[in-house]
Amino acid sequence: MFTVLIVEDDQKIASLLKEHLEKYNLLVHIVTSFTDVLDDFQKHHPNLVLLDVNLPKYDGFYWCRQIRTLSTCPIIFISARDGKMDQVMALESGADDYLTKPFDYDVAIAKVNSQLRRAYGSYAPTNQERIVEHAGLTLYPERLLLRYQSKEVELSQTESKLIETLLDKAERVVSRDRLLEKIWDDQLFVDDNTLNVYMTRTRKKLGDVGIEKAIETIRGTGYMLRIQEENKA
Missing domain, CATH: 1.10.10.10 (Winged helix-like DNA-binding domain superfamily/Winged helix DNA-binding domain)
Structure with missing residues (x-):
């Protein structure tokens, strides 16, 4: 079973995402304290992270860079900020995809499943390092x-x-x-x-x-x- 970590301060959106993801047999954890997101990341060892941009204390770009020091797991940004530079910054920070609010939950689930397949499923690379x-x-x-x-x-x-x-x-x-x-x-x-x-x-x-x-x-x-x-x- 794959684990997904949701880092989203809008609890309604976080809960709806969790509800939809669990229908696909995914184990979902929601971050409730944004003081140190890495604590939750290291505790749950997620296979994928759904990460909002606008967060208390530090923004999602910061936490994305911090996660990248520990893991190469897929990271999908979810944000109401739809500007081109926000999306460029997300990619530059290490994200794999960007989902703009308001979004269709079926599309969100499709993106999650696609990233999981690429990282761990039939499309995943072999254990040998690519050069x-x-x-x-x-x-x-x-x-x-x-x-x-x-x-x-x-x-x-x-x-x-x-x-x-x-x-x-x-x-x-x-x-x-x-x-x-x-x-x-x-x-x-x-x-x-x-x-x-x-x-x-x-x-x-x-x-x-x-x-x-x-x-x-x-x-x-x-x-x-x-x-x-x-x-x-």
Whole structure:
């Protein structure tokens, strides 16, 4: 039986979520004290967390980052804040999905079940760590770590997704649409400017490990990763 932790200060919403989730044979715990959410997380060891943004004391972004120091379990934000930057911040903090209030409970349950399948079910990765490598550049997606020669740098989830996609298609053009799909399943929430911002950050991370100018912008099409001798810092 999978365990779900609900971190939501609206008790009516929390109770309704619990009621719906339990219909699917899920064990559900609701956080009632928001002073230290990590206490509840460590007590219940949930397989998935439903996390509100607006919380007493510290917001959901803070608690998401704290949980990520302990676990890679799926985290779905639930929030009345539907701004693009709120959703970007959620992903950057380590979230896997974002659900905007008011939401349909059937959709919420579908998202929960989808994340559980990906993390623990038929779509789950094997126990062996995934490694993506090209021309000496090595990405460890599950650790959000990038390594080149003797240097390494930590990545955000979004940066890791972008680098993995470019590595998979190294020396070939990856379309902007493909990259947008990778950083957000629903392209309505991410525009070209957001992708530009992420690509700038990704280029900087490559520079941090000693590779410069490896990501080429193919005007009107997308991007290409090409690691050559002259690319090295």
